[in-house]
Each structure stands twice: as structure tokens, then as C-alpha cells.
Amino acid sequence: MMTDKERMLRAARGEWADWLPWVPRIDLWHNSNARRGTLPEKYPRNASLDEIATDIGGGFHKIVPEFLEIRTPEDNIDRGLGIYRLQGMAYRPELIGVDREVKTDGDATTVTYHTPVGSVSCRILYTDEMRRAGASITWIDEHLIKEPKDYRTVGYIFRHIKVIPDYDNYRAYQRKVSDRGFAAAFANLSAGPMHHIMKEFLDATAFYLEMHDHAKEMRGLCEEMEPYFDQVFRVLADSPAEVVFSGANFDEMITYPPFFRDHIMPDLQKLADLLHPRGKLLLCHCDGENKGLLDLIPESGMDIAEALCPQPMTKVTISEVKKAFRGKVTIFGGVPSVALMEESMPDAEFETFIRGLLNEIAPGDRFILGISDTTPPDAKFERLLRITEMVREWGELPMKGEAIFSV
Amino acid sequence: MIDKVQFLEPLLAGNTETVVKRTKEALEAGILPESVIKDGLIPAMGVVGEKFRNCEIYIPEVLLAARSMHGAMAVLKPLLARSEGTLAGLVVIGTVKGDLHDIGKNLVGMMMEGGGFEVVDLGIDVSVERFVEAVRTHKPAFVAMSALLTTTMKEMKQTILALEKAGLRGQVRVIVGGAPVTERFAKEIGADGFAPDATSVVAMLKSFA
Numbered sequence: 001m002m003t004d005k006e007r008m009l010r011a012a013r014g015e016w017a018d019w020l021p022w023v024p025r026i027d028l029w030h031n032s033n034a035r036r037g038t039l040p041e042k043y044p045r046n047a048s049l050d051e052i053a054t055d056i057g058g059g060f061h062k063i064v065p066e067f068l069e070i071r072t073p074e075d076n077i078d079r080g081l082g083i084y085r086l087q088g089m090a091y092r093p094e095l096i097g098v099d100r101e102v103k104t105d106g107d108a109t110t111v112t113y114h115t116p117v118g119s120v121s122c123r124i125l126y127t128d129e130m131r132r133a134g135a136s137i138t139w140i141d142e143h144l145i146k147e148p149k150d151y152r153t154v155g156y157i158f159r160h161i162k163v164i165p166d167y168d169n170y171r172a173y174q175r176k177v178s179d180r181g182f183a184a185a186f187a188n189l190s191a192g193p194m195h196h197i198m199k200e201f202l203d204a205t206a207f208y209l210e211m212h213d214h215a216k217e218m219r220g221l222c223e224e225m226e227p228y229f230d231q232v233f234r235v236l237a238d239s240p241a242e243v244v245f246s247g248a249n250f251d252e253m254i255t256y257p258p259f260f261r262d263h264i265m266p267d268l269q270k271l272a273d274l275l276h277p278r279g280k281l282l283l284c285h286c287d288g289e290n291k292g293l294l295d296l297i298p299e300s301g302m303d304i305a306e307a308l309c310p311q312p313m314t315k316v317t318i319s320e321v322k323k324a325f326r327g328k329v330t331i332f333g334g335v336p337s338v339a340l341m342e343e344s345m346p347d348a349e350f351e352t353f354i355r356g357l358l359n360e361i362a363p364g365d366r367f368i369l370g371i372s373d374t375t376p377p378d379a380k381f382e383r384l385l386r387i388t389e390m391v392r393e394w395g396e397l398p399m400k401g402e403a404i405f406s407v
Numbered sequence: 408m409i410d411k412v413q414f415l416e417p418l419l420a421g422n423t424e425t426v427v428k429r430t431k432e433a434l435e436a437g438i439l440p441e442s443v444i445k446d447g448l449i450p451a452m453g454v455v456g457e458k459f460r461n462c463e464i465y466i467p468e469v470l471l472a473a474r475s476m477h478g479a480m481a482v483l484k485p486l487l488a489r490s491e492g493t494l495a496g497l498v499v500i501g502t503v504k505g506d507l508h509d510i511g512k513n514l515v516g517m518m519m520e521g522g523g524f525e526v527v528d529l530g531i532d533v534s535v536e537r538f539v540e541a542v543r544t545h546k547p548a549f550v551a552m553s554a555l556l557t558t559t560m561k562e563m564k565q566t567i568l569a570l571e572k573a574g575l576r577g578q579v580r581v582i583v584g585g586a587p588v589t590e591r592f593a594k595e596i597g598a599d600g601f602a603p604d605a606t607s608v609v610a611m612l613k614s615f616a
Binding site: 204256 | 421462465466467470471474505507509510511513514556557558559561586587589590591592595596603604605
């Protein structure tokens with residue numbers, strides 16, 4: 001009998017495991033229900049996420065860092081820059097030659113960075129409403145780049161970041177996760193400089209207009225950011241991690257195909273070229289509509305497409321994704337989060353839907369069953385347990401799809 | 408005489424200056440503002456929408472085109488004040504309470520404007536009360552609600568219930584969209600329409616005509 005971690009790694013490497021790995025992500029659900037006092041009755045009020053995950057009976061989903069489980073304010077104070085010093089990370093970024101000024105006003109934190117070439121500021125929000133909803137990350141209410149001169153200042157900050165290995169921090173995380181899953185080493189939520197500018201420094205709508213209005217400044221900033229990414233990639237390649245997480249929220253509209261090809265793929269390929277010779281795997285959080293990106297993903301160097309979501313939340317079926325990936329990329333996900341909600345899917349339909357999904361997954365190679373992208377706070381908890389039962393019944397590899405509907 | 412051709416190229420290039428210049432030239436030539444919109448700008452934006460749907464262009468081009476059209480509308484709108492019925496209808500749009508995502512909502516709003524609808528954008532984190540108040544104030548033909556999170560999509564149902572309670576539900580069609588929103592969910596909460604993506608929203612609105 002394999003451990004969850006062995007199963008997941010084998011699936012991620014394109015090897016056969018003994019059983020279909022089932023690894024539900026429940027962080028948002030747990031955050032929200034623990035706070036509201038609405039965890040299922042059988043659990044004590046202070047039941048931990050890992051205790052509940054164990055009870056559900058799948059592996060541990062340790063892919064996305066705990067952005068809010070901070071040890072000191074330093075851990076996430078640079079959220080506006082899109083850099084972190086979180087528990088479990090395998091590197092630590094240090095700002096050199098930058099003075100940071102922090103002001104807190106209720107739920108908002110304003111951070112101003114003073115550099116020799118100018119100052120930039122951002123405002124971060126974490127409201128009570130977000131806490132109740134289980135939000136796992138703060139919100140950038142006011143972005144760093146507000147006018148053209150800010151590109152140079154942000155460039156200065158990134159040019160002077162020093163990335164220091166923090167392998168002990170990562171090893172402690174890896175030990176905590178144990179054989180219940182692989183602990184992905186976090187690189188960045190972005191795949192590379194231009195994606196980082198899109199995700200962190202500008203409002204989503206403004207970003208696209210800025211690409212047109214200030215293309216030269218953006219290119220200049222990307223060049224200044226490149227050394228930061230190179231440092232992170234090298235440190236992670238030499239880390240004890242088996243899997244590295246770099247890049248999130250790919251989507252055919254937001255990271256449209258030419259953008260993905262020109263500004264995401266080269267950075268993923270660069271990282272993959274460092275990881276693969278060392279036997280490490282590259283994981284990306286692909287939680288958007290991926291139909292238009294399906295042909296590009298297998299060429300990107302990505303080994304694991306995590307949080308991959310099929311119909312009815314997106315336009316693709318698992319069969320289409322498998323066909324497009326041609327056995328080169330492991331799918332991690334498959335259960336759309338709305339399938340866990342009664343309002344979106346009645347019980348009988350849920351049962352048929354999951355059976356159909358397992359049938360599509362069969363024979364089950366290169367697949368880690370998970371929630372895309374996470375279990376909603378108002379999910380019907382019993383459905384997670386039911387999926388565990390179904391995986392136990394039909395998930396032995398190679399799976400026999402026809403058996404699933406013969407019962 | 409005006410047609411979409413003279414606007415299409417500068418719209419696709421996001422060249423607001425040229426779009427505005429051609430709008431003014433058309434007016435100076437005696438073309439009615441209604442005609443500039445109906446025969447020039449809207450058909451040109453229709454081509455933009457079609458190219459977007461066919462993946463010939465992507466979100467930056469659509470946003471640039473929408474910004475350029477805004478430039479032209481700023482010139483035309485004051486001249487339209489006395490003429491009603493030029494635009495296809497009024498839509499009040501917003502991202503529901505607790506949800507701070509706006510790119511999808513913005514894109515949908517721009518597609519609506521490109522399709523000839525007038526849009527009142529309430530922004531993000533819009534409470535039930537603000538939607539109801541906006542319906543009372545603006546008397547729109549449609550209310551469009553967006554949500555990206557499974558935690559916030561339930562606000563859509565609350566808004567529909569509040570519109571019913573306020574006696575306004577019969578006066579307005581409610582349409583919903585966003586990543587976790589499915590057609591089934593839309594029906595379940597009593598919405599009139601569901602748009603799976605930004606490219607399909609104008610056709611859906613026009614299907615109610």
C-alpha cells in the first residue's frame with residue numbers, strides 16, 4: 001500500500017500508483033466554518049484542517065502557502081510587491097536599500113517604499129467580511145503603480161532584492177506534511193516578471209491599457225525584475241523540494257494565448273529546465289478557463305496543472321484536457337467546486353456527475369483528484385466523504401471506467 | 408453617409424484621437440449623432456466583439472476599443488440628451504457584495520456599451536440595497552450581477568429577493584454571470600438570464616427584445 005505522497009508523486013511523474021490519489025483542498029472551507037462555528041457537529045470547534053483532512057480520508061493538499069498564518073508582520077507585509085516570507089517557504093527575499101513605512105488604519109494597511117529613485121505606496125485590505133468568507137489572502141486595494149514614474153521605482157526595488165535560501169523553513173513544513181502529500185515549494189503567484197506586473201502592480205483592467213500606453217516602461221521593469229526571478233528559480237532548484245509551485249490563475253481571457261506564449265511560457269520553461277535535471281517537478285495553479293491554453297500548457301514545461309476545472313464551471317471536459325495534454329502533464333483537480341454545493345447541483349446529479357468524472361478519468365494515469373479550486377464554505381461536507389467512498393470503490397489503478405456505471 | 412469601416416481600424420488600434428476626430432468630422436458633415444452611433448460606432452464595435460469571440464483579438468484590444476468608443480460617446484452624449492430611444496437599453500451592472508473582482512464585470516460592461524446599451528456601473532462590493540436603489544433611480548431594463556467567488560454568489564439571490572420585496576422585480580430583467588455561476592444556479596435563484604462569458608452577453612440581452 002502506497003502513502004498519499006507516493007501516490008501523488010507517481011501520478012505527477014506519469015507513473016502508475018496503486019490507487020487514484022484523492023487530495024481535496026479544504027482551507028477556505030475550514031477557515032470560514034471554524035470562524036463561524038459551523039464545522040460539522042462531529043468535529044470539536046477547534047478541529048484543525050489536517051485533522052479534518054485526515055477524517056475525510058484523502059491526502060493533504062499542501063500546494064498554496066498559508067498566506068495568513070503569519071509569524072511576524074514581515075511575513076506578508078510586502079504583499080503589494082507580491083513577495084512573501086511565509087512559513088514553509090524555501091527562500092527569503094530581503095529588500096536592500098529600501099525604507100519601508102507602514103501605516104495601519106482599521107482593516108487597511110498602507111505600505112510606502114522609499115528608494116533613492118522615488119517612492120511608491122500600496123494599500124492592502126483584510127476586512128471582517130473577508131475573514132468570515134474564509135479568504136486565504138489579503139486584497140490589494142490600491143496598487144503600487146499609479147503613474148509612469150512608478151515603474152522605475154518598483155524596478156529599483158526588485159533589482160535590489162536579495163533572495164536567501166531558507167531550506168530549514170521548508171524542511172520543517174515538509175516534515176509537518178509528512179507522507180500525507182507533497183509539500184510544494186512556493187516560488188511566486190506569478191510565473192515571471194510581466195505576469196507579476198499583471199497580478200500585483202496594477203488593477204486588472206488598467207494593466208491591459210498600460211501595456212499599450214506605457215509598453216516601454218513595462219519592458220524596462222520586466223528587465224529589472226528578471227534577476228529576482230532568476231535567484232528564486234535557482235534557490236528552489238537546489239532546494240530539498242520535490243515539487244515547485246510557480247504561477248497561478250491561468251485563464252484564456254486574462255492570460256490570453258499570446259500573453260501566455262510570450263510572457264508566461266518562457267519563464268515556466270526556464271524554471272522547468274532547472275528543475276527537471278534535478279528530478280523536480282513544476283506545478284502551476286491553473287484554476288481559470290483553460291480551453292484556449294490547452295495546446296500551450298504541454299509545451300510550457302509544466303508537469304502538474306493544479307486546480308484544473310472542467311464543466312460546468314468552464315468550457316472543457318476532462319476528456320478534452322487529457323487529449324490535449326497527451327500524457328505530458330498531470331491533471332490535479334477535476335471536481336468543480338460548485339459540484340459540492342446543493343444550490344448548484346442536487347444530490348442525484350452530484351452522484352451521476354462524479355461517476356461520470358471518474359469514468360472520464362479512467363484508466364487514471366497522470367491524475368490527482370482534487371477540488372477546483374477549493375471547497376466552498378457552504379459546501380455539503382458529506383459530498384467530500386462520498387467522493388472518498390467512490391474513490392475507494394472504483395479508484396484502484398488502472399481504473400475500469402465501465403465498472404463505475406454498472407453499479 | 409457613415410459606416411463602421413471608418414471607425415473599425417482606429418477602434419482596433421485603440422486610437423482614441425482618430426475615433427474622436429472622425430466622430431467630429433461626421434457631425435460637422437451634418438450626420439446626426441444617432442446615426443454616428445447606430446451606423447458607425449455600434450456596428451464597428453460589433454466587429455470588435457465578433458473578432459474577440461473568434462479569438463482573432465484578445466482582451467487588450469477590446470478594452471482599448473471600448474476606451475476609444477468612450478471618447479467618441481463623450482462627444483455624442485450631450486447631443487443625444489434630447490433624443491430618446493437611440494441606445495438599446497439601460498443596464499445597471501455591479502459585482503456583488505463581498506466580491507472585489509472587477510475585470511469580468513468591466514469587460515461585460517464594455518461589451519454591452521459596444522452593443523449599444525447604456526451602462527451604469529455600480530462598481531465592486533455592491534450591496535443588495537445599492538442594487539435596489541439603483542433600479543429605483545435609473546429604471547434600467549436590466550440588472551447585471553457578477554461574482555467570482557462561491558462565497559459571494561449567494562448575494563445574487565438576495566438581490567433578486569430584495570427587488571421582489573421592493574416591488575421592482577417585474578420592471579427589470581436580472582442577468583448573472585461569473586466563474587462559479589452556472590445556468591442551473593441562475594435558474595435556481597430566479598434570474599432571467601445567464602451569460603457564460605463576456606462574448607455572449609450582448610446576444611443574450613438582445614434576445615429579450
